[in-house]
Amino acid sequence: MKKIIFYAFMLLAPAAVWTGCQKGNNYPGGQISPVMPIMDVKSIYKGTDVTLDTKNMAGSHQVSGIVISDFSAGNMPAWLLVLQDHRRLSKYQGIAISLGTEAAKYTSGDSVTIEVAGGVLKRMNGILQITNLPAGSVTKIASGRAAGITQATTTAVLKDPAFYESTLVAIVKGSFDPLPVATDQFSGDKVLTDGYDNLTFHTEATATFASNVPPINANYYAIVFNTVGANGSLTPQLRVRTLADINVLGSSIAPLIVSGFINDVSGTDGNYEYIQLLATRDINFAETPFAVVVCNNAGASTPVGFPTNGWATGGGSVTPATTFKTFKFNLTSGTAKKGTFVYVGGAAKTINGPSSTSIASSNWIRSFNYTTQDGDGFGTRNGGFFANSGNAFGMAVFSGTNVTKDTEPIDVLFVSTGGSLYSAGPPVVGYKITTTDFYDTVNPITLQSQPYYRQGSNTVALSYTTPADAGFFYKLGGVYNARLGKWIKARSQQTIILTKTSTLTEIEGEFPAGSGIVPTALKD
Template structure:
């Protein structure tokens, strides 16, 4: 009995022994002396924090790779800026105020900093570790590789605290308005990367402040810093460190005369002769004088040629002169050779019915149709009227409705061959035999989704699914529902680029939907089962700036 009582007391005492142990990030293990920067930033809740082993869970230091370079004199003086991704593989940075010693360190230096007793607070809008002497910094290594961290400007604007004191790359950015030959870097300049407008800041003392020759289109490597407005809201901006942080991409705009703004790929009911595409003109066009063409690709499993890659690119057609019933061509072409369209005007290409959502739906024949034809007809037998203009066979459906990828592209002129490059292109889905390295596939244009040359590595990637060209829109289910794919975005013809990338806004059209449903902004309401409005969304329409 005494033994039972003795062992019971031992078992009861174990939890108290554990509770008396020192606080640890790793129960049962050795506490790291390095506190992740992700956790460090989360300690700050709006008022200054004195750092110690208690609130850092046993740690007393931070470590990271240096990203600051004071040689260009464009960073806040005295700040050593480091970043790490020790927590959740998320990059986070911090600025450490150490005075003149900050200039001793260069990008790629790995350092450890003792911060016990230091104070975490915002100074001039920047979250900083203050009260640290230069002697608290120990250099561990040099020439650590810092991978490019591509971030769209809209993401930084949405979460400025997350990106503060990190080295980011804002890609394919141009000045808005376009920089004049005499303009310099000095002050606050607005750049746009297709996600949003963002401020590029250059200090008067910067070594490059008075340099001219600002690039039309470039990548900007720089550190994100914040200021605060009168209400305490963070306002981010980017500071390049030296001119080596600017990688020129182009010196002149590549302006697309026509951009893609929407499509009906799966009407309510059957699709035959009811599919169509919507475009937006960025300038006045007389198609009799300046012809264009539109090519649709359908890579469904039954599409001819089957089971192989498109060796002729967009000009693949069906690689056959006649088609058995139900055969679908890999590509089908419409020539745009008559009619006119004004800058900022929508126009259409597709089936001859000119109905908004399949059989017995609203006629949109009064809108601007540049090319329409019954692509389903097989008569006359020797030269089917439904064949494409140059290639492509009559078909019951231009687009796939699920599975393998489909899409379409706009070309200048009516001659499209294996070497032709479109001026705008979109894809829906990613499956099928689309790209075979290094030179077989569907060529892309420089758009909001695609780059003929990777802007970071500068590697040539001219096809869909090559390199980073993997983005696509989605198929919408259920099939035969009558979804109109309204592509919201903003294109600036002066800059020759998308200043707001396109997004897919799927509208469930009815048979009585008016033309305005696909040509204007409107509100979409989400209702519950009893008709109560749960949410109201603004559905944007592609437009010009």
């Protein structure tokens, strides 16, 4: 009987569903947005002119966004209204609209919607743009809207100029090559570098700031436009709209900078780890002392949790054995010549752990057996002042030996990102940074203060090397200009594997020969 009832139900069910569908068949369906994301509009272009219509725009017929062009200083390409949105993947994308004299009616911060169906998407003078639009195509919605900015390196823009085209980008800590002198002007094409690569920076001869002298160091907020090379490749150039797009930065020379280190030697680490530093001027450490502080944020580090006293947290114990949070070396004796390397670390003074080449003849400014001796002022003796894997460790150089939670270092680097590193609080807790090739005390996009690692945009870190116990030396490369007090080529993670018979030239010169793996260099 149960089977009969079951089969009867199965026969009736489709009819019931069909009836239900018939009664409720009034769902209007999804409606296509009239606005197509700019990223999608740009993707329609395949190298030849194309007329936009609702077919190739998948039912849409408009673009909408915030205007980023500004004609007030006379440095924008004539006739082009430039707007951007971030409708697709939350990434800012821009497009140029050819409007003739109408383009100057709109300025940065205007919110507009543009009817583009019937317009022609084409590349003219190297710039992808929508042309052939009738009068009245643009509808202004509002004014004073914030135009988003994409922070980008010169390398990123060069790698994908089509992606960044007609988009407002921030090139951080930029300077011109060659460096400006008092008689230089913005006018024309110049080479702008941020320490990663070079981009063309263009200023119209008729721009209101064309005759101004460029700054030595600045953040540049510019629109990317492209030109087309002889081989058809896109070559990006940058244009700022007004002088307000140039945020001049100060320069502060760091007399001592981190140029390399070894955190995991081959064999026992205790008493064998060291940091290599480059002197950017002649230094008498007895007259102008410094301090080097390392931090270890392994789960076993004590005190547990966030570093309540920043770089001065100290901690660790012998019984029971726990790892310190921070450990300090005072540099109070010895001298260093400008452009030479000095070393801080264990008393063994070997290049790669036990039974390896002695480098005791190098300029060791501070070395002691940290397995039996506590740090200079804070940090308990330990079996290794660097972590080898997992959570972050870092190193910072300070002017003077009095380091507190509020002391700003003169150079700082971190490896990895894990652990209790930063808390917004209140109170705010973390490791102070300074403006370097990796970090910014002021966010270049929001202009908000961000004096701690892992705060705001301060998220850059080197990576752990594997396998463990291999003897990797981090040779950081980079070029520091001592006259300007800035990095003109950013440091990068270059690692070489040392052996027991490695020599000093491997960490102080190019190694392997012809590899391009070079040490940090100084330039005036």
